[in-house]
Amino acid sequence: MIIPNRSEYLKQQARNGQKIMGVLPALYPRELLWAFDILPAEIWDPPGDILQANAHLQTTICPVVKQGLEFILKDPEIVTAGYLFPHTCDSLQNLATQVKDLIGISAPVYTFYNPKGAFRQATRNYYQDVLRELQTTLEQLHGPCDPEKLQTACQLGFKIDTRWNELQKAWMSDQLPVTNQEYFGLMRALEYMQPADYLELLDQVTVQDQTVIRNDTRLLVSGILPPDIETLSFLDELKVRIVADDLLAGSRRIPIVCMDPPYDPMEHLTDRFFMLPPCSTRANSLAERSHYLKTLIAKSDAQGVLFNIVKFCEPELFDHQFLVKSLKSAGLPLLNLETELQPGLSGQTKTRIEAFIEMLDDQVTA
Protein backbone atom coordinates (compact mmCIF):
# COMPACT_ATOMS: atom_id res chain seq x y z
CA MET A 1 0.00 0.00 0.00
CA ILE A 2 1.55 3.31 -1.08
CA ILE A 3 -0.23 6.40 0.21
CA PRO A 4 0.32 9.31 -2.18
CA ASN A 5 2.12 12.31 -0.76
CA ARG A 6 -0.41 15.06 -0.02
CA SER A 7 1.47 17.94 -1.59
CA GLU A 8 2.54 16.03 -4.72
CA TYR A 9 -0.94 14.58 -5.22
CA LEU A 10 -2.61 17.98 -4.99
CA LYS A 11 -0.06 19.61 -7.29
CA GLN A 12 -0.67 16.88 -9.86
CA GLN A 13 -4.43 17.38 -9.54
CA ALA A 14 -3.97 21.12 -10.05
CA ARG A 15 -1.76 20.49 -13.11
CA ASN A 16 -4.60 18.33 -14.51
CA GLY A 17 -6.92 21.31 -14.22
CA GLN A 18 -8.79 20.00 -11.18
CA LYS A 19 -10.65 22.65 -9.17
CA ILE A 20 -9.41 22.49 -5.58
CA MET A 21 -11.07 24.03 -2.54
CA GLY A 22 -9.20 24.54 0.75
CA VAL A 23 -11.43 23.19 3.53
CA LEU A 24 -10.85 23.98 7.18
CA PRO A 25 -11.79 21.34 9.80
CA ALA A 26 -13.93 19.44 10.23
CA LEU A 27 -17.51 18.42 9.28
CA TYR A 28 -18.76 19.39 5.85
CA PRO A 29 -20.73 17.72 3.04
CA ARG A 30 -17.76 16.48 0.97
CA GLU A 31 -20.22 14.79 -1.46
CA LEU A 32 -21.68 18.16 -2.39
CA LEU A 33 -18.23 19.44 -3.39
CA TRP A 34 -17.49 16.25 -5.35
CA ALA A 35 -20.78 16.76 -7.22
CA PHE A 36 -19.50 20.15 -8.39
CA ASP A 37 -16.22 18.50 -9.52
CA ILE A 38 -14.43 20.27 -6.70
CA LEU A 39 -11.71 18.40 -4.82
CA PRO A 40 -11.66 19.34 -1.14
CA ALA A 41 -8.13 19.73 0.25
CA GLU A 42 -8.51 19.80 4.00
CA ILE A 43 -6.29 22.13 6.00
CA TRP A 44 -5.61 20.67 9.46
CA ASP A 45 -1.92 20.90 10.18
CA PRO A 46 0.06 22.14 7.18
CA PRO A 47 3.79 21.98 7.94
CA GLY A 48 5.93 25.04 8.52
CA ASP A 49 6.51 27.76 11.07
CA ILE A 50 3.78 30.20 12.03
CA LEU A 51 5.08 33.61 10.98
CA GLN A 52 2.44 35.86 9.42
CA ALA A 53 -0.62 34.39 11.15
CA ASN A 54 0.53 35.51 14.59
CA ALA A 55 0.02 39.09 13.52
CA HIS A 56 -3.71 38.46 13.07
CA LEU A 57 -4.54 36.10 15.93
CA GLN A 58 -4.42 36.07 19.72
CA THR A 59 -1.70 33.98 21.36
CA THR A 60 -4.32 31.70 22.90
CA ILE A 61 -5.73 30.57 19.56
CA CYS A 62 -5.09 26.92 18.74
CA PRO A 63 -2.37 25.90 16.26
CA VAL A 64 -4.93 24.37 13.85
CA VAL A 65 -6.38 27.84 13.28
CA LYS A 66 -2.95 29.52 13.24
CA GLN A 67 -1.48 27.06 10.76
CA GLY A 68 -4.63 27.25 8.67
CA LEU A 69 -4.33 31.02 8.40
CA GLU A 70 -0.59 30.77 7.71
CA PHE A 71 -1.41 28.46 4.80
CA ILE A 72 -4.10 30.80 3.44
CA LEU A 73 -1.85 33.85 3.73
CA LYS A 74 0.69 32.13 1.49
CA ASP A 75 -2.01 32.23 -1.21
CA PRO A 76 -1.19 28.74 -2.52
CA GLU A 77 -1.65 28.33 -6.26
CA ILE A 78 -3.28 24.93 -5.98
CA VAL A 79 -6.32 26.37 -4.20
CA THR A 80 -8.40 27.53 -7.14
CA ALA A 81 -11.94 27.22 -5.85
CA GLY A 82 -11.73 29.21 -2.63
CA TYR A 83 -12.02 28.19 1.00
CA LEU A 84 -14.75 26.56 3.03
CA PHE A 85 -15.03 27.20 6.78
CA PRO A 86 -17.33 24.77 8.57
CA HIS A 87 -18.56 26.02 11.93
CA THR A 88 -16.39 23.76 14.06
CA CYS A 89 -15.58 26.19 16.85
CA ASP A 90 -15.67 29.90 17.57
CA SER A 91 -12.04 30.33 16.55
CA LEU A 92 -12.63 28.88 13.09
CA GLN A 93 -15.80 30.90 12.71
CA ASN A 94 -13.88 34.06 13.60
CA LEU A 95 -11.15 33.05 11.20
CA ALA A 96 -13.69 32.89 8.38
CA THR A 97 -14.73 36.45 9.21
CA GLN A 98 -11.12 37.63 9.34
CA VAL A 99 -10.18 35.99 6.06
CA LYS A 100 -13.30 37.24 4.29
CA ASP A 101 -13.76 40.73 5.71
CA LEU A 102 -10.46 41.86 7.20
CA ILE A 103 -7.63 40.16 5.37
CA GLY A 104 -9.61 40.21 2.16
CA ILE A 105 -8.21 37.40 0.06
CA SER A 106 -9.24 37.25 -3.59
CA ALA A 107 -10.50 33.63 -3.51
CA PRO A 108 -14.15 33.05 -2.55
CA VAL A 109 -14.82 32.21 1.10
CA TYR A 110 -17.72 29.94 2.03
CA THR A 111 -19.10 29.14 5.45
CA PHE A 112 -21.08 26.12 6.56
CA TYR A 113 -22.91 26.37 9.86
CA ASN A 114 -23.35 22.88 11.30
CA PRO A 115 -26.15 22.47 13.80
CA LYS A 116 -25.07 21.98 17.40
CA GLY A 117 -26.55 20.07 20.29
CA ALA A 118 -28.97 17.20 20.55
CA PHE A 119 -30.81 15.74 17.59
CA ARG A 120 -34.31 17.09 17.06
CA GLN A 121 -36.50 17.38 13.98
CA ALA A 122 -35.73 21.10 13.98
CA THR A 123 -31.97 20.45 13.81
CA ARG A 124 -32.54 18.02 10.96
CA ASN A 125 -34.56 20.62 9.07
CA TYR A 126 -31.93 23.23 9.80
CA TYR A 127 -29.17 20.95 8.49
CA GLN A 128 -31.05 20.43 5.23
CA ASP A 129 -31.48 24.19 4.92
CA VAL A 130 -27.73 24.84 5.27
CA LEU A 131 -26.96 22.06 2.80
CA ARG A 132 -29.26 23.68 0.24
CA GLU A 133 -27.82 27.08 1.00
CA LEU A 134 -24.29 25.85 0.31
CA GLN A 135 -25.48 24.17 -2.86
CA THR A 136 -27.10 27.41 -4.06
CA THR A 137 -23.98 29.42 -3.24
CA LEU A 138 -21.76 26.99 -5.14
CA GLU A 139 -24.16 27.04 -8.10
CA GLN A 140 -23.62 30.79 -8.45
CA LEU A 141 -19.98 30.20 -9.39
CA HIS A 142 -19.90 26.66 -10.67
CA GLY A 143 -23.23 26.30 -12.48
CA PRO A 144 -26.22 24.11 -11.59
CA CYS A 145 -25.67 21.00 -9.50
CA ASP A 146 -26.19 17.87 -11.60
CA PRO A 147 -28.52 15.56 -9.59
CA GLU A 148 -26.88 12.48 -11.11
CA LYS A 149 -23.44 13.66 -10.09
CA LEU A 150 -24.68 14.30 -6.57
CA GLN A 151 -26.17 10.80 -6.45
CA THR A 152 -22.86 9.31 -7.68
CA ALA A 153 -20.93 11.35 -5.11
CA CYS A 154 -23.19 10.02 -2.36
CA GLN A 155 -22.65 6.46 -3.62
CA LEU A 156 -18.86 6.98 -3.46
CA GLY A 157 -19.10 8.46 0.03
CA PHE A 158 -21.30 5.56 1.10
CA LYS A 159 -18.76 3.03 -0.23
CA ILE A 160 -15.94 4.79 1.62
CA ASP A 161 -17.93 4.83 4.86
CA THR A 162 -18.87 1.17 4.51
CA ARG A 163 -15.27 0.18 3.82
CA TRP A 164 -14.11 2.14 6.86
CA ASN A 165 -16.69 0.46 9.07
CA GLU A 166 -15.13 -2.88 7.99
CA LEU A 167 -11.56 -1.66 8.46
CA GLN A 168 -12.27 -0.30 11.93
CA LYS A 169 -13.72 -3.65 13.00
CA ALA A 170 -10.76 -5.51 11.51
CA TRP A 171 -8.28 -3.15 13.22
CA MET A 172 -9.96 -3.68 16.59
CA SER A 173 -9.99 -7.44 16.20
CA ASP A 174 -6.35 -7.67 15.06
CA GLN A 175 -7.15 -8.61 11.48
CA LEU A 176 -5.39 -5.70 9.81
CA PRO A 177 -1.65 -6.16 9.27
CA VAL A 178 -0.70 -2.47 9.20
CA THR A 179 1.27 -0.22 11.53
CA ASN A 180 -0.13 2.76 13.45
CA GLN A 181 1.56 5.04 10.98
CA GLU A 182 0.01 3.28 7.98
CA TYR A 183 -3.44 3.12 9.56
CA PHE A 184 -3.67 6.82 10.28
CA GLY A 185 -1.91 7.71 7.03
CA LEU A 186 -4.64 5.78 5.22
CA MET A 187 -7.38 7.42 7.25
CA ARG A 188 -6.06 10.91 6.59
CA ALA A 189 -5.49 10.39 2.85
CA LEU A 190 -9.18 11.18 2.30
CA GLU A 191 -8.37 14.75 3.35
CA TYR A 192 -6.91 15.33 -0.12
CA MET A 193 -7.67 12.41 -2.43
CA GLN A 194 -10.30 11.99 -5.11
CA PRO A 195 -12.96 9.57 -3.80
CA ALA A 196 -12.42 7.05 -6.61
CA ASP A 197 -8.63 7.07 -6.08
CA TYR A 198 -9.19 6.76 -2.36
CA LEU A 199 -11.46 3.74 -2.78
CA GLU A 200 -8.76 2.07 -4.88
CA LEU A 201 -6.28 2.74 -2.08
CA LEU A 202 -8.65 1.24 0.50
CA ASP A 203 -9.04 -1.84 -1.69
CA GLN A 204 -5.29 -2.47 -1.40
CA VAL A 205 -5.71 -3.10 2.32
CA THR A 206 -6.21 -6.78 3.01
CA VAL A 207 -8.31 -7.86 5.94
CA GLN A 208 -6.96 -11.15 7.30
CA ASP A 209 -9.44 -14.00 7.80
CA GLN A 210 -7.75 -14.99 11.04
CA THR A 211 -6.86 -12.85 13.99
CA VAL A 212 -3.16 -12.04 13.90
CA ILE A 213 -1.83 -12.90 17.35
CA ARG A 214 0.00 -9.91 18.76
CA ASN A 215 1.32 -9.07 22.18
CA ASP A 216 0.98 -5.38 21.63
CA THR A 217 -0.19 -2.96 24.28
CA ARG A 218 -3.58 -1.67 23.14
CA LEU A 219 -4.56 1.99 23.33
CA LEU A 220 -7.50 4.13 22.34
CA VAL A 221 -6.63 7.63 21.17
CA SER A 222 -8.94 10.61 21.62
CA GLY A 223 -8.60 14.20 20.47
CA ILE A 224 -8.60 16.27 17.32
CA LEU A 225 -5.75 14.74 15.33
CA PRO A 226 -3.81 11.50 15.63
CA PRO A 227 -0.34 11.76 17.20
CA ASP A 228 2.26 13.00 14.69
CA ILE A 229 4.31 10.63 12.54
CA GLU A 230 7.25 10.53 14.96
CA THR A 231 5.01 9.64 17.89
CA LEU A 232 3.16 7.00 15.86
CA SER A 233 6.46 5.51 14.78
CA PHE A 234 7.70 5.55 18.40
CA LEU A 235 4.51 3.71 19.43
CA ASP A 236 5.15 1.16 16.66
CA GLU A 237 8.68 0.74 18.00
CA LEU A 238 7.34 0.14 21.53
CA LYS A 239 4.84 -2.43 20.19
CA VAL A 240 1.92 -0.25 21.16
CA ARG A 241 -1.09 -0.33 18.89
CA ILE A 242 -3.85 2.24 18.74
CA VAL A 243 -6.77 -0.14 18.34
CA ALA A 244 -9.54 2.44 18.24
CA ASP A 245 -9.85 6.17 17.85
CA ASP A 246 -12.13 8.97 18.91
CA LEU A 247 -10.52 11.61 16.72
CA LEU A 248 -12.16 14.48 14.93
CA ALA A 249 -9.84 13.86 11.97
CA GLY A 250 -10.64 10.15 12.27
CA SER A 251 -13.60 8.10 13.42
CA ARG A 252 -15.73 11.05 14.45
CA ARG A 253 -16.25 11.61 10.71
CA ILE A 254 -17.36 8.05 9.98
CA PRO A 255 -20.98 7.03 10.70
CA ILE A 256 -21.24 4.97 13.86
CA VAL A 257 -22.97 2.09 12.03
CA CYS A 258 -23.24 1.02 8.39
CA MET A 259 -25.80 3.17 6.66
CA ASP A 260 -28.31 2.14 4.03
CA PRO A 261 -27.34 2.93 0.43
CA PRO A 262 -28.28 6.47 -0.56
CA TYR A 263 -31.77 6.95 -1.95
CA ASP A 264 -32.22 10.71 -1.88
CA PRO A 265 -28.93 12.68 -1.67
CA MET A 266 -30.15 15.38 0.74
CA GLU A 267 -31.81 12.81 3.02
CA HIS A 268 -28.70 10.63 2.88
CA LEU A 269 -26.34 13.49 3.76
CA THR A 270 -28.60 14.52 6.62
CA ASP A 271 -28.86 10.96 7.96
CA ARG A 272 -25.11 10.65 7.71
CA PHE A 273 -24.47 13.82 9.73
CA PHE A 274 -26.70 12.63 12.55
CA MET A 275 -25.12 9.16 12.56
CA LEU A 276 -21.64 10.45 13.33
CA PRO A 277 -20.20 9.60 16.76
CA PRO A 278 -20.65 12.15 19.55
CA CYS A 279 -18.20 15.02 19.28
CA SER A 280 -17.19 18.13 21.19
CA THR A 281 -17.54 20.25 18.06
CA ARG A 282 -21.19 19.20 17.67
CA ALA A 283 -21.86 19.93 21.34
CA ASN A 284 -23.04 16.41 22.10
CA SER A 285 -23.68 15.85 25.78
CA LEU A 286 -20.80 14.85 28.02
CA ALA A 287 -22.73 11.81 29.22
CA GLU A 288 -23.16 10.69 25.63
CA ARG A 289 -19.46 11.15 24.88
CA SER A 290 -18.39 9.36 28.03
CA HIS A 291 -20.72 6.43 27.33
CA TYR A 292 -19.51 6.23 23.73
CA LEU A 293 -15.86 6.19 24.81
CA LYS A 294 -16.41 3.52 27.43
CA THR A 295 -18.24 1.37 24.88
CA LEU A 296 -15.44 1.82 22.35
CA ILE A 297 -12.83 0.90 24.97
CA ALA A 298 -14.74 -2.25 25.87
CA LYS A 299 -15.27 -3.22 22.22
CA SER A 300 -11.63 -2.68 21.26
CA ASP A 301 -10.20 -4.18 24.44
CA ALA A 302 -8.04 -1.07 24.88
CA GLN A 303 -5.93 -1.07 28.04
CA GLY A 304 -5.75 2.70 28.32
CA VAL A 305 -6.59 6.00 26.68
CA LEU A 306 -4.19 8.46 25.11
CA PHE A 307 -5.63 11.98 24.93
CA ASN A 308 -3.78 13.83 22.19
CA ILE A 309 -4.81 17.38 22.97
CA VAL A 310 -4.20 20.26 20.60
CA LYS A 311 -3.09 23.20 22.73
CA PHE A 312 -5.84 25.80 23.26
CA CYS A 313 -8.46 23.67 21.47
CA GLU A 314 -11.54 25.22 22.99
CA PRO A 315 -14.31 22.65 22.31
CA GLU A 316 -12.12 19.68 23.12
CA LEU A 317 -10.76 21.15 26.35
CA PHE A 318 -14.27 21.95 27.57
CA ASP A 319 -15.07 18.21 27.49
CA HIS A 320 -11.66 16.92 28.46
CA GLN A 321 -11.81 17.46 32.23
CA PHE A 322 -15.15 15.72 32.48
CA LEU A 323 -14.07 12.79 30.32
CA VAL A 324 -10.88 12.34 32.34
CA LYS A 325 -12.86 12.28 35.56
CA SER A 326 -15.44 9.89 34.17
CA LEU A 327 -12.89 7.45 32.70
CA LYS A 328 -10.64 7.58 35.76
CA SER A 329 -13.55 6.79 38.03
CA ALA A 330 -14.18 3.74 35.83
CA GLY A 331 -10.57 2.66 36.55
CA LEU A 332 -9.25 3.38 33.06
CA PRO A 333 -5.61 4.52 32.84
CA LEU A 334 -5.10 7.76 30.89
CA LEU A 335 -2.22 9.68 29.41
CA ASN A 336 -2.54 13.31 28.35
CA LEU A 337 -0.22 14.63 25.67
CA GLU A 338 -0.40 18.21 24.47
CA THR A 339 0.56 19.07 20.92
CA GLU A 340 1.30 22.35 19.18
CA LEU A 341 1.45 20.50 15.85
CA GLN A 342 5.16 21.06 15.42
CA PRO A 343 7.32 18.10 14.41
CA GLY A 344 9.68 16.49 16.91
CA LEU A 345 9.25 14.15 19.83
CA SER A 346 10.87 15.47 23.01
CA GLY A 347 12.65 13.30 25.55
CA GLN A 348 10.00 14.23 28.12
CA THR A 349 7.18 13.09 25.85
CA LYS A 350 9.01 9.83 25.16
CA THR A 351 9.42 9.30 28.90
CA ARG A 352 5.73 9.93 29.52
CA ILE A 353 4.69 7.48 26.81
CA GLU A 354 7.15 4.81 27.94
CA ALA A 355 6.17 5.21 31.60
CA PHE A 356 2.50 4.91 30.68
CA ILE A 357 3.17 1.70 28.76
CA GLU A 358 5.24 0.33 31.66
CA MET A 359 2.30 1.08 33.94
CA LEU A 360 -0.18 -0.72 31.66
CA ASP A 361 2.14 -3.70 31.21
CA ASP A 362 2.66 -3.92 34.98
CA GLN A 363 -1.11 -4.05 35.41
CA VAL A 364 -1.33 -6.91 32.92
CA THR A 365 1.38 -8.96 34.63
CA ALA A 366 0.01 -8.23 38.12
Added chain:
Amino acid sequence: MSENYFASVDVGSLSTDVVIINSAGKTMSEVVLDTGVNGVAAAQKAIDLALEHSNLTQEQVIAVTATGYGRASVPFASGKTTEISCHGVGAHQLFPKTGTVIDIGGQDSKVIQIDDRGRMLDFTMNDKCAAGTGRFLEVMADRLELGLNELSDPSHITGKSARISSTCTVFAESEVISLMAKHTRREQIVNGLQRSIVNRIWSMVTSIGIEGEVTLTGGVANNRGLVLVLEEKLGQKLNVPENPQTVGALGAALIALRNFNNQHF
Protein backbone atom coordinates in the same frame (compact mmCIF):
# COMPACT_ATOMS: atom_id res chain seq x y z
CA MET B 1 28.36 -20.65 44.03
CA SER B 2 29.25 -16.96 43.73
CA GLU B 3 26.54 -14.40 44.48
CA ASN B 4 24.80 -12.45 41.72
CA TYR B 5 24.76 -8.67 41.77
CA PHE B 6 22.55 -6.18 39.97
CA ALA B 7 23.26 -2.60 39.03
CA SER B 8 21.63 0.47 37.62
CA VAL B 9 22.70 3.68 35.94
CA ASP B 10 20.46 6.73 36.22
CA VAL B 11 21.73 9.25 33.67
CA GLY B 12 20.02 12.47 34.70
CA SER B 13 20.43 15.99 33.36
CA LEU B 14 22.56 17.07 36.34
CA SER B 15 23.88 13.87 37.91
CA THR B 16 24.57 10.29 36.94
CA ASP B 17 23.87 7.81 39.73
CA VAL B 18 24.78 4.15 40.08
CA VAL B 19 23.55 1.66 42.66
CA ILE B 20 24.75 -1.94 43.00
CA ILE B 21 22.64 -4.40 45.00
CA ASN B 22 22.97 -8.07 45.86
CA SER B 23 20.35 -10.70 45.12
CA ALA B 24 18.62 -9.90 48.42
CA GLY B 25 18.16 -6.29 47.34
CA LYS B 26 20.76 -4.95 49.78
CA THR B 27 22.72 -1.93 48.56
CA MET B 28 26.42 -2.71 48.12
CA SER B 29 27.52 0.68 46.83
CA GLU B 30 26.18 3.87 45.35
CA VAL B 31 27.86 6.64 43.41
CA VAL B 32 26.68 10.10 42.34
CA LEU B 33 28.65 12.01 39.70
CA ASP B 34 28.02 15.13 37.66
CA THR B 35 26.72 14.13 34.23
CA GLY B 36 28.63 16.90 32.49
CA VAL B 37 28.48 17.00 28.71
CA ASN B 38 28.96 13.30 28.07
CA GLY B 39 26.36 11.05 29.69
CA VAL B 40 27.91 7.86 28.33
CA ALA B 41 31.33 8.68 29.81
CA ALA B 42 29.72 9.67 33.12
CA ALA B 43 27.82 6.35 33.18
CA GLN B 44 31.01 4.36 32.60
CA LYS B 45 32.94 6.32 35.22
CA ALA B 46 30.14 5.94 37.77
CA ILE B 47 29.81 2.16 37.30
CA ASP B 48 33.60 1.74 37.49
CA LEU B 49 33.66 3.65 40.78
CA ALA B 50 30.69 1.73 42.18
CA LEU B 51 32.37 -1.60 41.32
CA GLU B 52 35.56 -0.39 42.97
CA HIS B 53 33.70 0.69 46.13
CA SER B 54 32.01 -2.68 46.45
CA ASN B 55 35.08 -4.74 45.48
CA LEU B 56 33.22 -6.34 42.63
CA THR B 57 34.11 -7.01 39.02
CA GLN B 58 31.92 -6.22 36.03
CA GLU B 59 31.42 -9.98 35.47
CA GLN B 60 29.77 -10.38 38.87
CA VAL B 61 27.09 -7.88 37.93
CA ILE B 62 24.72 -9.92 35.82
CA ALA B 63 22.16 -7.27 34.86
CA VAL B 64 22.23 -3.50 34.56
CA THR B 65 19.12 -1.37 34.10
CA ALA B 66 19.56 2.09 32.66
CA THR B 67 17.17 4.89 33.52
CA GLY B 68 16.99 8.68 33.37
CA TYR B 69 16.91 10.83 30.24
CA GLY B 70 20.09 9.18 28.94
CA ARG B 71 18.80 5.62 29.46
CA ALA B 72 18.82 4.73 25.79
CA SER B 73 22.52 5.45 25.34
CA VAL B 74 24.16 3.41 28.11
CA PRO B 75 26.15 0.82 26.13
CA PHE B 76 26.61 -1.72 28.93
CA ALA B 77 22.96 -1.75 30.10
CA SER B 78 21.01 -4.98 29.67
CA GLY B 79 17.65 -3.22 29.94
CA LYS B 80 16.06 0.19 30.33
CA THR B 81 13.12 1.53 32.33
CA THR B 82 11.80 5.04 32.76
CA GLU B 83 12.79 6.94 35.87
CA ILE B 84 9.08 7.25 36.73
CA SER B 85 8.73 3.49 37.33
CA CYS B 86 12.13 3.41 39.06
CA HIS B 87 11.29 6.12 41.60
CA GLY B 88 8.12 4.24 42.50
CA VAL B 89 9.98 0.98 43.08
CA GLY B 90 12.86 2.69 44.93
CA ALA B 91 10.55 4.69 47.21
CA HIS B 92 8.53 1.57 48.02
CA GLN B 93 11.71 -0.31 48.99
CA LEU B 94 12.78 2.44 51.40
CA PHE B 95 9.34 3.35 52.75
CA PRO B 96 6.92 0.46 52.12
CA LYS B 97 3.86 2.49 53.15
CA THR B 98 4.49 5.02 50.39
CA GLY B 99 1.38 5.74 48.32
CA THR B 100 2.64 8.87 46.59
CA VAL B 101 6.12 9.78 45.36
CA ILE B 102 7.11 13.34 44.58
CA ASP B 103 10.33 13.35 42.59
CA ILE B 104 11.99 16.68 41.92
CA GLY B 105 14.94 16.11 39.65
CA GLY B 106 17.27 18.32 37.65
CA GLN B 107 14.97 19.06 34.71
CA ASP B 108 11.82 17.11 35.52
CA SER B 109 9.45 16.84 38.40
CA LYS B 110 6.90 14.09 38.77
CA VAL B 111 4.15 12.99 41.09
CA ILE B 112 3.64 9.24 41.07
CA GLN B 113 0.96 7.15 42.75
CA ILE B 114 2.00 3.61 43.61
CA ASP B 115 0.26 0.55 45.02
CA ASP B 116 1.29 -1.54 48.00
CA ARG B 117 3.86 -3.37 45.86
CA GLY B 118 5.51 -0.26 44.45
CA ARG B 119 3.80 -0.51 41.06
CA MET B 120 2.76 2.68 39.36
CA LEU B 121 -0.97 3.47 39.37
CA ASP B 122 -0.87 6.98 37.93
CA PHE B 123 1.63 9.75 37.35
CA THR B 124 2.02 13.28 36.14
CA MET B 125 5.12 15.09 34.96
CA ASN B 126 6.04 18.72 34.41
CA ASP B 127 5.70 20.17 30.93
CA LYS B 128 8.44 21.72 28.84
CA CYS B 129 9.32 24.46 31.36
CA ALA B 130 12.01 23.98 34.03
CA ALA B 131 9.94 25.80 36.70
CA GLY B 132 9.54 23.48 39.69
CA THR B 133 12.77 21.56 39.07
CA GLY B 134 16.33 21.49 40.36
CA ARG B 135 17.47 23.60 37.45
CA PHE B 136 15.15 26.37 38.65
CA LEU B 137 16.88 26.38 42.05
CA GLU B 138 20.33 26.35 40.45
CA VAL B 139 19.50 29.38 38.31
CA MET B 140 18.12 31.24 41.32
CA ALA B 141 21.00 30.30 43.63
CA ASP B 142 23.37 31.60 41.00
CA ARG B 143 21.46 34.87 40.66
CA LEU B 144 21.43 35.34 44.45
CA GLU B 145 25.10 34.36 44.71
CA LEU B 146 24.21 31.62 47.16
CA GLY B 147 25.39 28.02 47.32
CA LEU B 148 22.64 25.37 47.08
CA ASN B 149 23.26 24.58 50.77
CA GLU B 150 22.66 28.18 51.78
CA LEU B 151 19.56 28.30 49.61
CA SER B 152 18.13 25.28 51.40
CA ASP B 153 18.63 26.77 54.88
CA PRO B 154 15.28 26.16 56.67
CA SER B 155 15.63 29.35 58.74
CA HIS B 156 14.81 31.35 55.58
CA ILE B 157 11.28 30.10 55.39
CA THR B 158 10.09 31.22 58.80
CA GLY B 159 9.88 34.95 58.14
CA LYS B 160 8.28 37.12 55.46
CA SER B 161 8.13 35.83 51.92
CA ALA B 162 8.52 37.70 48.64
CA ARG B 163 5.99 36.84 45.96
CA ILE B 164 7.55 35.06 42.98
CA SER B 165 5.94 33.59 39.86
CA SER B 166 5.62 29.82 39.71
CA THR B 167 4.97 29.53 36.01
CA CYS B 168 8.28 30.23 34.32
CA THR B 169 11.96 30.15 35.33
CA VAL B 170 12.85 33.09 33.08
CA PHE B 171 10.04 35.28 34.45
CA ALA B 172 10.89 34.24 38.00
CA GLU B 173 14.51 35.22 37.45
CA SER B 174 13.43 38.68 36.23
CA GLU B 175 11.27 39.02 39.33
CA VAL B 176 14.23 38.10 41.54
CA ILE B 177 16.34 40.78 39.82
CA SER B 178 13.60 43.36 40.45
CA LEU B 179 13.32 42.31 44.11
CA MET B 180 17.08 42.61 44.51
CA ALA B 181 16.97 46.06 42.94
CA LYS B 182 14.35 47.04 45.53
CA HIS B 183 16.71 45.79 48.26
CA THR B 184 14.31 43.05 49.36
CA ARG B 185 16.04 40.89 51.96
CA ARG B 186 17.65 37.80 50.49
CA GLU B 187 15.91 35.55 53.05
CA GLN B 188 12.54 36.82 51.86
CA ILE B 189 13.46 36.09 48.26
CA VAL B 190 14.65 32.59 49.14
CA ASN B 191 11.44 32.01 51.06
CA GLY B 192 9.48 33.17 48.02
CA LEU B 193 11.46 30.87 45.73
CA GLN B 194 10.80 27.82 47.91
CA ARG B 195 7.08 28.63 47.90
CA SER B 196 7.14 29.19 44.16
CA ILE B 197 8.63 25.75 43.46
CA VAL B 198 6.15 24.13 45.89
CA ASN B 199 3.23 25.91 44.19
CA ARG B 200 4.40 24.49 40.89
CA ILE B 201 4.61 20.98 42.34
CA TRP B 202 1.25 21.52 44.02
CA SER B 203 -0.55 21.86 40.71
CA MET B 204 0.73 18.39 39.78
CA VAL B 205 -0.15 16.99 43.21
CA THR B 206 -3.74 18.20 42.91
CA SER B 207 -4.08 16.75 39.41
CA ILE B 208 -3.57 13.18 40.62
CA GLY B 209 -4.17 13.44 44.37
CA ILE B 210 -2.33 12.18 47.43
CA GLU B 211 -2.62 8.60 48.66
CA GLY B 212 -0.91 7.15 51.74
CA GLU B 213 2.51 8.27 52.91
CA VAL B 214 4.36 10.72 50.68
CA THR B 215 8.03 10.13 49.85
CA LEU B 216 10.13 12.91 48.37
CA THR B 217 12.91 11.82 46.01
CA GLY B 218 15.40 13.46 43.67
CA GLY B 219 18.23 15.83 44.46
CA VAL B 220 15.90 18.68 45.45
CA ALA B 221 14.78 16.61 48.47
CA ASN B 222 18.11 17.67 50.03
CA ASN B 223 16.70 21.20 50.20
CA ARG B 224 15.51 21.29 53.82
CA GLY B 225 13.68 24.58 53.43
CA LEU B 226 11.63 23.24 50.54
CA VAL B 227 10.80 20.08 52.49
CA LEU B 228 9.33 22.23 55.28
CA VAL B 229 7.26 24.32 52.87
CA LEU B 230 5.98 21.22 51.11
CA GLU B 231 5.08 19.56 54.43
CA GLU B 232 3.22 22.70 55.46
CA LYS B 233 1.26 22.66 52.19
CA LEU B 234 0.52 18.93 52.38
CA GLY B 235 -0.34 19.01 56.07
CA GLN B 236 1.65 15.84 56.62
CA LYS B 237 5.24 14.73 57.19
CA LEU B 238 7.24 13.63 54.19
CA ASN B 239 9.47 10.57 54.01
CA VAL B 240 12.85 11.89 52.95
CA PRO B 241 15.43 9.20 52.14
CA GLU B 242 19.00 9.54 53.35
CA ASN B 243 20.16 9.72 49.71
CA PRO B 244 17.16 11.04 47.79
CA GLN B 245 19.21 11.44 44.63
CA THR B 246 19.80 7.71 44.23
CA VAL B 247 16.22 6.49 44.78
CA GLY B 248 15.64 6.21 41.01
CA ALA B 249 18.86 4.26 40.60
CA LEU B 250 17.92 2.00 43.51
CA GLY B 251 14.56 1.32 41.85
CA ALA B 252 16.29 0.55 38.55
CA ALA B 253 18.63 -1.95 40.24
CA LEU B 254 15.64 -3.60 41.94
CA ILE B 255 13.90 -3.82 38.55
CA ALA B 256 17.04 -5.52 37.12
CA LEU B 257 16.82 -8.03 40.00
CA ARG B 258 13.06 -8.54 39.55
CA ASN B 259 13.38 -9.08 35.80
CA PHE B 260 16.20 -11.58 36.34
CA ASN B 261 14.11 -13.50 38.89
CA ASN B 262 11.07 -13.45 36.57
CA GLN B 263 13.15 -14.93 33.74
CA HIS B 264 14.98 -17.55 35.78
CA PHE B 265 12.61 -18.73 38.51
